[in-house]
Amino acid sequence: MALDLVRVDSISQAAGILAGDGGARFLAGGTFLVRALSAGDGSIQKLVLNDGLGLDRITIGDTITIGSAVTMAQIESEPGLAFLAPVAGSIGGPAVRNMATVGGNLFAWSPYGDFAVALLALGATVVSEGIDGETIADLEAFLKDGPQRGAIVRAVRFTAPSDGAFRYLKVTRKHPHGASVLSIAAVLPVTGGKVSRARVAYGAMAPRPMRATAVGAALDGKALDTAAIAAAVAVAADGTAPEDDPQASAWYRREVLPVHLRRLLAGETR
Ligand SMILES: Cc1cc2nc3c(=O)[nH]c(=O)nc-3n(C[C@H](O)[C@H](O)[C@H](O)COP(=O)(O)OP(=O)(O)OC[C@H]3O[C@@H](n4cnc5c(N)ncnc54)[C@H](O)[C@@H]3O)c2cc1C
Numbered sequence: 001m002a003l004d005l006v007r008v009d010s011i012s013q014a015a016g017i018l019a020g021d022g023g024a025r026f027l028a029g030g031t032f033l034v035r036a037l038s039a040g041d042g043s044i045q046k047l048v049l050n051d052g053l054g055l056d057r058i059t060i061g062d063t064i065t066i067g068s069a070v071t072m073a074q075i076e077s078e079p080g081l082a083f084l085a086p087v088a089g090s091i092g093g094p095a096v097r098n099m100a101t102v103g104g105n106l107f108a109w110s111p112y113g114d115f116a117v118a119l120l121a122l123g124a125t126v127v128s129e130g131i132d133g134e135t136i137a138d139l140e141a142f143l144k145d146g147p148q149r150g151a152i153v154r155a156v157r158f159t160a161p162s163d164g165a166f167r168y169l170k171v172t173r174k175h176p177h178g179a180s181v182l183s184i185a186a187v188l189p190v191t192g193g194k195v196s197r198a199r200v201a202y203g204a205m206a207p208r209p210m211r212a213t214a215v216g217a218a219l220d221g222k223a224l225d226t227a228a229i230a231a232a233v234a235v236a237a238d239g240t241a242p243e244d245d246p247q248a249s250a251w252y253r254r255e256v257l258p259v260h261l262r263r264l265l266a267g268e269t270r
Contacts, residue, residue, distance in 0.1 A: 003037070004046040011055075011129045011152050014048045019131045019150030024048055026152055028069055029099035031092070032108070055103070055154060064160050068103025068153040072115070075102070083166045087118040087185070090170045093177045103153045106142065111179040111204040111247050116143065118168055120201035120209050121185035124158040143208045165189045169264045170203075171256065173247060180204040181248040182257060184212075184264050188224065195219045195228070200261075205240040205253060214238035215261065229265045236261045 006024075008014045018024050023045030027033055037044055055069035060080035075081050075088035076097065091097055091105070091114055105115040106126065119139050126142045128135050130151030137145075139156065147153065168185045172178035183203035188195050198219040200212040214235035222228035242253035 006048045015130050015150050028101040028104040031100045065155050065157045066102050067155050070102050072097035072100050087168050110207050113209045114183045114203050117183050117201045117203035117209040118185040121187050121199045122158040124156045127154045161187050162189050167264050179247050205242045233258045233262050
Protein backbone atom coordinates (compact mmCIF):
# COMPACT_ATOMS: atom_id res chain seq x y z
CA MET A 1 0.00 0.00 0.00
CA ALA A 2 1.26 3.52 -0.85
CA LEU A 3 2.33 5.75 2.04
CA ASP A 4 1.64 9.50 1.83
CA LEU A 5 4.17 11.90 3.34
CA VAL A 6 2.63 15.28 4.09
CA ARG A 7 4.56 18.46 4.88
CA VAL A 8 2.49 21.10 6.69
CA ASP A 9 2.93 24.83 7.40
CA SER A 10 1.33 24.92 10.82
CA ILE A 11 0.38 22.75 13.77
CA SER A 12 -3.30 23.52 13.28
CA GLN A 13 -3.06 22.22 9.70
CA ALA A 14 -1.40 19.05 11.00
CA ALA A 15 -4.08 18.68 13.69
CA GLY A 16 -6.81 19.03 11.06
CA ILE A 17 -5.31 16.22 8.97
CA LEU A 18 -4.83 13.93 11.97
CA ALA A 19 -8.35 14.53 13.31
CA GLY A 20 -9.94 13.85 9.92
CA ASP A 21 -7.95 10.84 8.74
CA GLY A 22 -7.71 7.68 10.84
CA GLY A 23 -4.76 6.45 8.76
CA ALA A 24 -2.64 9.56 9.44
CA ARG A 25 0.08 9.70 12.11
CA PHE A 26 2.30 12.53 13.28
CA LEU A 27 5.92 11.62 12.63
CA ALA A 28 8.49 12.80 15.17
CA GLY A 29 11.79 10.89 15.36
CA GLY A 30 10.17 7.79 13.89
CA THR A 31 11.95 5.34 16.21
CA PHE A 32 8.58 3.71 16.94
CA LEU A 33 6.53 4.76 13.96
CA VAL A 34 8.98 3.76 11.23
CA ARG A 35 9.62 0.49 13.03
CA ALA A 36 5.85 -0.17 13.04
CA LEU A 37 5.71 0.59 9.33
CA SER A 38 8.66 -1.69 8.63
CA ALA A 39 6.89 -4.42 10.60
CA GLY A 40 3.95 -4.09 8.18
CA ASP A 41 1.45 -2.06 10.24
CA GLY A 42 -1.14 -1.44 7.52
CA SER A 43 -3.17 0.98 9.67
CA ILE A 44 -0.59 3.72 8.97
CA GLN A 45 -1.27 5.27 5.56
CA LYS A 46 -0.09 8.84 5.94
CA LEU A 47 2.76 10.47 7.84
CA VAL A 48 2.50 14.14 8.75
CA LEU A 49 6.07 15.46 9.06
CA ASN A 50 7.11 17.66 11.98
CA ASP A 51 9.89 19.63 10.25
CA GLY A 52 9.71 23.40 10.22
CA LEU A 53 7.06 23.65 12.94
CA GLY A 54 9.44 25.13 15.53
CA LEU A 55 8.93 22.30 18.00
CA ASP A 56 12.64 21.74 18.65
CA ARG A 57 13.32 24.65 21.04
CA ILE A 58 14.37 24.60 24.68
CA THR A 59 13.79 27.54 27.04
CA ILE A 60 15.56 27.54 30.37
CA GLY A 61 14.68 29.68 33.38
CA ASP A 62 12.75 29.16 36.60
CA THR A 63 10.31 27.41 34.28
CA ILE A 64 11.79 25.05 31.72
CA THR A 65 10.02 24.45 28.41
CA ILE A 66 11.15 21.63 26.13
CA GLY A 67 9.67 21.46 22.61
CA SER A 68 8.20 18.08 21.70
CA ALA A 69 10.62 17.57 18.79
CA VAL A 70 13.71 18.04 20.98
CA THR A 71 15.77 14.87 20.75
CA MET A 72 17.48 12.93 23.54
CA ALA A 73 20.83 13.94 22.00
CA GLN A 74 19.83 17.63 22.27
CA ILE A 75 18.92 17.15 25.94
CA GLU A 76 22.30 15.51 26.60
CA SER A 77 24.19 18.43 25.08
CA GLU A 78 22.22 21.26 26.76
CA PRO A 79 24.22 22.53 29.79
CA GLY A 80 21.10 23.97 31.43
CA LEU A 81 19.54 20.49 31.44
CA ALA A 82 22.56 18.66 32.90
CA PHE A 83 20.34 17.02 35.54
CA LEU A 84 18.34 15.36 32.72
CA ALA A 85 21.39 14.18 30.74
CA PRO A 86 21.53 10.80 32.57
CA VAL A 87 17.86 10.22 31.69
CA ALA A 88 18.28 11.05 27.99
CA GLY A 89 21.57 9.14 27.96
CA SER A 90 19.83 6.00 29.23
CA ILE A 91 17.50 5.83 26.22
CA GLY A 92 18.68 3.48 23.45
CA GLY A 93 22.06 3.84 21.75
CA PRO A 94 23.45 6.97 20.05
CA ALA A 95 21.52 6.36 16.81
CA VAL A 96 18.20 6.12 18.69
CA ARG A 97 19.03 9.19 20.82
CA ASN A 98 19.75 11.25 17.71
CA MET A 99 16.19 10.64 16.51
CA ALA A 100 14.04 9.85 19.57
CA THR A 101 12.08 12.89 20.75
CA VAL A 102 10.69 14.05 24.06
CA GLY A 103 7.18 14.20 22.53
CA GLY A 104 7.43 10.66 21.15
CA ASN A 105 8.51 9.36 24.56
CA LEU A 106 5.17 10.47 26.06
CA PHE A 107 3.47 7.91 23.81
CA ALA A 108 5.72 4.99 24.80
CA TRP A 109 4.44 1.94 26.65
CA SER A 110 6.28 -0.27 29.14
CA PRO A 111 9.23 -0.94 29.17
CA TYR A 112 9.82 2.38 27.39
CA GLY A 113 8.95 5.94 28.43
CA ASP A 114 11.98 6.66 30.65
CA PHE A 115 11.98 10.37 29.83
CA ALA A 116 8.26 10.58 30.65
CA VAL A 117 9.07 9.03 34.05
CA ALA A 118 11.49 11.89 34.76
CA LEU A 119 8.90 14.45 33.59
CA LEU A 120 6.28 12.88 35.85
CA ALA A 121 8.56 13.28 38.87
CA LEU A 122 9.20 16.88 37.80
CA GLY A 123 5.45 17.60 37.77
CA ALA A 124 5.45 18.52 34.08
CA THR A 125 2.48 19.82 32.17
CA VAL A 126 1.88 19.02 28.51
CA VAL A 127 0.93 21.75 26.04
CA SER A 128 -0.99 20.34 23.07
CA GLU A 129 -2.78 21.82 20.09
CA GLY A 130 -5.77 20.20 18.44
CA ILE A 131 -8.60 21.26 16.18
CA ASP A 132 -10.27 22.96 19.15
CA GLY A 133 -7.17 24.96 20.07
CA GLU A 134 -4.57 24.68 22.80
CA THR A 135 -4.90 22.52 25.91
CA ILE A 136 -2.62 22.28 28.92
CA ALA A 137 -2.78 19.08 30.96
CA ASP A 138 -0.85 17.57 33.84
CA LEU A 139 1.37 14.85 32.43
CA GLU A 140 -0.20 12.38 34.86
CA ALA A 141 -3.67 13.04 33.38
CA PHE A 142 -2.27 13.06 29.85
CA LEU A 143 -0.74 9.61 30.37
CA LYS A 144 -4.04 8.28 31.74
CA ASP A 145 -6.45 9.87 29.26
CA GLY A 146 -4.29 10.28 26.15
CA PRO A 147 -4.37 13.37 23.97
CA GLN A 148 -7.49 14.77 22.37
CA ARG A 149 -7.96 13.09 18.95
CA GLY A 150 -5.52 14.51 16.43
CA ALA A 151 -3.88 16.80 18.98
CA ILE A 152 -0.18 17.47 18.66
CA VAL A 153 2.04 17.93 21.67
CA ARG A 154 3.86 21.23 21.35
CA ALA A 155 5.96 21.14 24.49
CA VAL A 156 6.37 19.99 28.07
CA ARG A 157 6.88 22.49 30.87
CA PHE A 158 7.98 22.25 34.50
CA THR A 159 9.51 24.25 37.33
CA ALA A 160 13.28 23.81 37.47
CA PRO A 161 14.12 21.57 40.46
CA SER A 162 16.39 22.93 43.18
CA ASP A 163 20.05 21.88 42.97
CA GLY A 164 20.50 18.20 43.76
CA ALA A 165 16.75 17.55 44.22
CA PHE A 166 16.35 15.43 41.08
CA ARG A 167 17.42 11.77 41.11
CA TYR A 168 17.12 9.05 38.47
CA LEU A 169 17.97 5.39 38.32
CA LYS A 170 17.41 2.85 35.55
CA VAL A 171 17.79 -0.89 35.94
CA THR A 172 18.54 -2.83 32.78
CA ARG A 173 19.89 -6.26 31.95
CA LYS A 174 21.82 -5.07 28.90
CA HIS A 175 24.39 -2.34 29.47
CA PRO A 176 24.81 0.39 28.49
CA HIS A 177 21.53 0.88 26.67
CA GLY A 178 18.99 -1.86 27.30
CA ALA A 179 15.29 -1.34 27.90
CA SER A 180 14.13 -0.90 31.48
CA VAL A 181 13.60 -3.67 33.97
CA LEU A 182 12.40 -0.57 35.79
CA SER A 183 13.27 3.09 36.11
CA ILE A 184 12.71 5.47 39.02
CA ALA A 185 12.83 9.27 39.04
CA ALA A 186 12.35 11.46 42.08
CA VAL A 187 12.31 15.11 43.01
CA LEU A 188 13.13 15.41 46.70
CA PRO A 189 13.26 19.08 47.71
CA VAL A 190 14.64 19.58 51.23
CA THR A 191 13.58 22.58 53.32
CA GLY A 192 14.84 23.03 56.87
CA GLY A 193 16.31 19.52 56.80
CA LYS A 194 12.96 17.93 55.84
CA VAL A 195 11.67 16.64 52.53
CA SER A 196 8.76 18.67 51.26
CA ARG A 197 6.52 17.81 48.31
CA ALA A 198 8.42 14.72 47.21
CA ARG A 199 7.43 13.36 43.82
CA VAL A 200 8.47 9.86 42.82
CA ALA A 201 7.66 8.13 39.51
CA TYR A 202 8.29 4.67 38.05
CA GLY A 203 8.81 3.28 34.57
CA ALA A 204 7.98 -0.34 33.61
CA MET A 205 6.05 -0.85 36.87
CA ALA A 206 2.73 -0.38 35.01
CA PRO A 207 1.78 -0.28 31.31
CA ARG A 208 2.51 3.48 31.32
CA PRO A 209 4.86 5.58 33.49
CA MET A 210 3.19 6.03 36.89
CA ARG A 211 3.53 8.15 40.01
CA ALA A 212 4.39 6.46 43.29
CA THR A 213 2.19 8.71 45.40
CA ALA A 214 2.40 6.56 48.56
CA VAL A 215 6.19 6.80 48.48
CA GLY A 216 6.07 10.59 48.14
CA ALA A 217 3.58 10.83 51.03
CA ALA A 218 5.77 8.60 53.25
CA LEU A 219 8.72 10.97 52.77
CA ASP A 220 6.96 14.31 53.14
CA GLY A 221 7.84 16.25 56.27
CA LYS A 222 10.62 13.82 57.26
CA ALA A 223 14.39 14.00 57.22
CA LEU A 224 15.69 11.64 54.53
CA ASP A 225 17.10 9.23 57.11
CA THR A 226 17.03 5.46 57.54
CA ALA A 227 13.59 5.46 59.20
CA ALA A 228 11.97 7.62 56.49
CA ILE A 229 13.57 5.54 53.74
CA ALA A 230 12.30 2.33 55.38
CA ALA A 231 8.77 3.79 55.59
CA ALA A 232 8.90 4.76 51.90
CA VAL A 233 10.28 1.39 50.82
CA ALA A 234 7.48 -0.37 52.74
CA VAL A 235 4.93 1.16 50.33
CA ALA A 236 7.13 0.93 47.22
CA ALA A 237 4.82 -1.45 45.36
CA ASP A 238 1.55 0.41 46.08
CA GLY A 239 -0.46 0.84 42.89
CA THR A 240 2.03 -0.92 40.64
CA ALA A 241 0.91 -3.28 37.86
CA PRO A 242 4.06 -4.44 36.07
CA GLU A 243 3.98 -6.71 33.04
CA ASP A 244 5.95 -9.76 31.93
CA ASP A 245 8.23 -9.03 28.97
CA PRO A 246 11.63 -10.16 27.66
CA GLN A 247 13.44 -7.81 30.12
CA ALA A 248 11.83 -9.27 33.27
CA SER A 249 8.76 -10.91 34.70
CA ALA A 250 6.23 -8.87 36.66
CA TRP A 251 7.21 -10.93 39.74
CA TYR A 252 10.89 -10.00 39.36
CA ARG A 253 10.06 -6.32 38.89
CA ARG A 254 8.04 -6.30 42.14
CA GLU A 255 10.83 -8.13 43.97
CA VAL A 256 13.63 -5.75 42.98
CA LEU A 257 11.71 -2.45 43.10
CA PRO A 258 12.17 -1.93 46.88
CA VAL A 259 15.90 -2.64 46.61
CA HIS A 260 16.39 0.00 43.92
CA LEU A 261 14.06 2.52 45.55
CA ARG A 262 16.11 2.24 48.73
CA ARG A 263 19.31 2.80 46.73
CA LEU A 264 17.88 5.86 44.99
CA LEU A 265 16.64 7.41 48.25
CA ALA A 266 20.00 6.72 49.88
CA GLY A 267 21.66 8.63 47.04
CA GLU A 268 23.14 5.65 45.19
CA THR A 269 22.07 6.27 41.61
CA ARG A 270 24.85 4.23 39.96
C1 LIG B 1 16.38 0.21 19.67
C2 LIG B 1 15.45 1.06 20.49
C3 LIG B 1 15.75 1.29 21.81
C4 LIG B 1 14.91 2.07 22.61
N1 LIG B 1 15.23 2.28 23.91
C5 LIG B 1 14.43 3.05 24.67
C6 LIG B 1 14.74 3.25 26.04
O1 LIG B 1 15.73 2.74 26.58
N2 LIG B 1 13.90 4.03 26.77
C7 LIG B 1 12.79 4.62 26.24
O2 LIG B 1 12.10 5.33 26.95
N3 LIG B 1 12.48 4.42 24.94
C8 LIG B 1 13.26 3.67 24.16
N4 LIG B 1 12.92 3.45 22.85
C9 LIG B 1 11.64 3.92 22.36
C10 LIG B 1 11.67 5.26 21.59
O3 LIG B 1 12.85 5.43 20.88
C11 LIG B 1 11.51 6.47 22.46
O4 LIG B 1 10.48 6.26 23.38
C12 LIG B 1 11.31 7.75 21.66
O5 LIG B 1 11.39 8.84 22.56
C13 LIG B 1 10.05 7.83 20.81
O6 LIG B 1 10.10 9.08 20.11
P1 LIG B 1 10.04 9.26 18.53
O7 LIG B 1 10.23 10.71 18.27
O8 LIG B 1 10.95 8.36 17.80
O9 LIG B 1 8.53 8.80 18.23
P2 LIG B 1 7.82 8.42 16.85
O10 LIG B 1 8.17 7.03 16.48
O11 LIG B 1 8.02 9.46 15.80
O12 LIG B 1 6.30 8.50 17.34
C14 LIG B 1 5.79 7.60 18.31
C15 LIG B 1 4.30 7.92 18.52
O13 LIG B 1 4.16 9.18 19.17
C16 LIG B 1 3.36 10.07 18.40
N5 LIG B 1 3.95 11.40 18.53
C17 LIG B 1 5.28 11.71 18.50
N6 LIG B 1 5.45 13.04 18.72
C18 LIG B 1 4.20 13.55 18.87
C19 LIG B 1 3.71 14.87 19.13
N7 LIG B 1 4.53 15.92 19.27
N8 LIG B 1 2.38 15.04 19.22
C20 LIG B 1 1.52 14.00 19.09
N9 LIG B 1 1.93 12.73 18.84
C21 LIG B 1 3.24 12.51 18.74
C22 LIG B 1 3.48 9.53 16.97
O14 LIG B 1 2.39 9.92 16.16
C23 LIG B 1 3.51 8.03 17.22
O15 LIG B 1 2.22 7.55 17.43
C24 LIG B 1 13.74 2.66 22.04
C25 LIG B 1 13.46 2.44 20.70
C26 LIG B 1 14.27 1.65 19.92
C27 LIG B 1 13.93 1.44 18.47
